[in-house]
Amino acid sequence: MTERAHPKDRGHAPARRPHPHLPTDARPRRPPAGPEPETGGTPAGSAGVPTEAQIREAWLRAEACCECAKEAHGHPGRCDQFLIWAERGGTGRGAWEIRALQDPRRPPCVILCAVCYAKITGQLPKGA
DSSP states (O other): OOOOOOGGGSOOOOOOOOOTTSOTTOOOOOOOSSSOTTTSSSOTTTTSOOOHHHHHHHHHHHTTBOOOOOGGGTOSSOOOOBOOGGGBTOOSTTOEEEEEOOOTTSOSEEEEEHHHHHHHHSSOOOOO
8 A cells, every 4th residue: 555645744845046027136135233333323224114125125025926915905815916126116017015014023014016005005106
């Protein structure tokens, strides 16, 4: 009698390739630790406006798809609309925008398609 492998015992998932719509220099980099030298305050982005590095990190986390999970928007679970890096701030196909979050327990921002962004904020995405 042949034993069948349990679906969870199939091994590791293959390594992901870089996303084709993400610039090669878009790898997330850690912000410098401690205060910024020119201001003496806290690192940029901690006051509610995400830095470019935090946006790129959020883009990689989202895997170039909308992260909205509001069922009232007409999609069960996560929206997962495919997005294009160069279409930030647009309103057409693949357009997206970030939404800053104020909760310190969550990432500083989420990536939303133009439709979900408009439904959540009540305004069109702002041009980048």
